[in-house]
Amino acid sequence: MNAPDQHRLADRFLTHTVENQPPLLLPYDAYATDLPLREALAREGGGWAESHVAAYGPLAGGELMQLGFLANENKPKFKPFDRYGNRIDEVEFHPSYHQLMRTAIAHGVPNFAWRHADRAGAHVARAALNYLHTQPEQGNGCPLTMTYACVPTLRHQPELAQQWLPRVLSTDYDSRFIPAWDKRGNTVGMGMTEKQGGSDVRANTTRAYAAGGGLYELVGHKFFLSAPMCDAFLVLAYIDQGLSCFLVPRFTPEGALNAIRIQRLKDKLGDWSNASSEVELAGAQAWKVGAEGRGVATILEMVALTRQDCLIGSAGIMRQALVQALHHARHRKAFGKLLVDQPLMRNVLADLALESEAATALMLRVARAVDATHRDPAEAAFARIATAIGKYWVCKRCAPFVNEAQECLGGIGYVEENNLPRLYRQAPLNSIWEGSGNIQCLDVLRALSREPATRDVLAAELAAARGGHAALDAEAARLQRELALSEDLESRSRWLVERMALALQAAILVRAGNHAVADAFCESRLGGAHGLAFGTLPPQAPMAALIERAFPAA
Numbered sequence: 001m002n003a004p005d006q007h008r009l010a011d012r013f014l015t016h017t018v019e020n021q022p023p024l025l026l027p028y029d030a031y032a033t034d035l036p037l038r039e040a041l042a043r044e045g046g047g048w049a050e051s052h053v054a055a056y057g058p059l060a061g062g063e064l065m066q067l068g069f070l071a072n073e074n075k076p077k078f079k080p081f082d083r084y085g086n087r088i089d090e091v092e093f094h095p096s097y098h099q100l101m102r103t104a105i106a107h108g109v110p111n112f113a114w115r116h117a118d119r120a121g122a123h124v125a126r127a128a129l130n131y132l133h134t135q136p137e138q139g140n141g142c143p144l145t146m147t148y149a150c151v152p153t154l155r156h157q158p159e160l161a162q163q164w165l166p167r168v169l170s171t172d173y174d175s176r177f178i179p180a181w182d183k184r185g186n187t188v189g190m191g192m193t194e195k196q197g198g199s200d201v202r203a204n205t206t207r208a209y210a211a212g213g214g215l216y217e218l219v220g221h222k223f224f225l226s227a228p229m230c231d232a233f234l235v236l237a238y239i240d241q242g243l244s245c246f247l248v249p250r251f252t253p254e255g256a257l258n259a260i261r262i263q264r265l266k267d268k269l270g271d272w273s274n275a276s277s278e279v280e281l282a283g284a285q286a287w288k289v290g291a292e293g294r295g296v297a298t299i300l301e302m303v304a305l306t307r308q309d310c311l312i313g314s315a316g317i318m319r320q321a322l323v324q325a326l327h328h329a330r331h332r333k334a335f336g337k338l339l340v341d342q343p344l345m346r347n348v349l350a351d352l353a354l355e356s357e358a359a360t361a362l363m364l365r366v367a368r369a370v371d372a373t374h375r376d377p378a379e380a381a382f383a384r385i386a387t388a389i390g391k392y393w394v395c396k397r398c399a400p401f402v403n404e405a406q407e408c409l410g411g412i413g414y415v416e417e418n419n420l421p422r423l424y425r426q427a428p429l430n431s432i433w434e435g436s437g438n439i440q441c442l443d444v445l446r447a448l449s450r451e452p453a454t455r456d457v458l459a460a461e462l463a464a465a466r467g468g469h470a471a472l473d474a475e476a477a478r479l480q481r482e483l484a485l486s487e488d489l490e491s492r493s494r495w496l497v498e499r500m501a502l503a504l505q506a507a508i509l510v511r512a513g514n515h516a517v518a519d520a521f522c523e524s525r526l527g528g529a530h531g532l533a534f535g536t537l538p539p540q541a542p543m544a545a546l547i548e549r550a551f552p553a554a
């Protein structure tokens, strides 16, 4: 057969050409393309760190995305024994996981706020970094946030803080499985949850026994202990004076493997790059942190920050899902028109954009309050209550949000080559751990009753936006009336906290000054012009503006 004949034969078997599929989005700049984030960073006092945060944008939308896929395709492996049968209790992670951790730590995801603690807004900038890092990879968030959040708890024991904090706040990630004090940088985990009780930590049965020389030995178990390759864990255990907090290193002070026996890794719905384990503490050596019998109060300072990071993580997941949906809809045609130009799809996309912007705005407002906690009692009270409100609501919105974004892509939104299935599996986790939804709502009630300043700062935050939108004014007045009713508060608390979250988001958006965004939010979320599903904005909502603002067309 001569060459032209061969060509014609090949043509006959050419089944189709690939058309009407979007170009690859990657790499893109996850910071530069996120106007709601950029505005909120400046608004909440993190503007001075913009160049640092901005530098993470191309990484988060570029090489970290590829690493995120690899780290989740190659789950961590539990190695209980070495080849000779010696117990080693190691968990082996894929190199991509380590590379992600290395990059995050080098850029300050867990440490920026503490390394720049002398500048107002450092926690705001760190929140933005964390939000960016969450988009390519979610499993890292667990050890990164625990390492960030352990700082106030460790400071309860100054001599431990002096030894550990320089390594905890290091920008060097050191993955070697050797004693913490021989490493350049450390990560720290947390162990509270036991089989018989997680939310109710007073049900813990782990006991600590004084072993001399300031050391204790812990005997018991933890049903969930994530990131078990951390260098140490803050753990709750009972001593005679009551539940107390301890720092349990992976190696004893003499350098031997500490008696933290990993039983198995959890087979999880998602969060695959991160290992979560069940452990037994068979006389594990530990140092006490904080006052005896004050363990819950001591570790709650850490938990307050990990709860903030659940809010940040969920806002980041929503943002990434939105980006994927917008990119797809801008390039995919159906029935002769781009999806982004179809009126009903525009409604879905604009509604998602609005929800995502409100989540991002609330997350950085909370971060500003966390940042100011030690300078300003009113902001401390705001951080106390708004963290629980925000964790409840934004984490609760995340799973339906990601599902809706998936649907914008149609079938490929359900396929693993895309990051949406992974985001979908991750989405429920932030609402479960660090205190599940009901626990957050009960925490809001506790704050309101035990710390009256929280009620005042919440009212003040809404009052500062008074006149911005009639629906917000009406909601603020209604909340005052509802909160004054003491009957059935527990049973009503999900409804109350939801309304508080929506009112707070509305107030922040009103004060941010973009009328199109604020009005659309107030009318749909507070004014009743919205259904239960996304994509139910009233037709007069400024959909084009919301879509363009969320992620500019290339």
Ligand SMILES: Cc1cc2nc3c(=O)[nH]c(=O)nc-3n(C[C@H](O)[C@H](O)[C@H](O)COP(=O)(O)OP(=O)(O)OC[C@H]3O[C@@H](n4cnc5c(N)ncnc54)[C@H](O)[C@@H]3O)c2cc1C
Pocket: 189, 190, 191, 192, 193, 194, 196, 197, 198, 199, 200, 224, 225, 226, 227, 268, 271, 276, 429, 432, 433, 434, 435, 436, 437, 438, 439
């Ligand atoms: C992947 C993963 C990793 C984790 N990693 C860690 C870790 O590293 N360290 C750690 O300590 N824990 C970890 N956890 C545990 C997690 O924090 C707990 O699972 C969570 O706090 C809930 O506790 P529980 O599972 O015991 O549920 P329970 O406490 O039994 O709660 C079950 C449900 O009841 C609700 N509930 C409880 N009390 C009340 C009440 N009074 N009124 C109304 N409703 C109520 C809760 O909101 C929840 O919805 C992890 C969990 C997961 C899924």
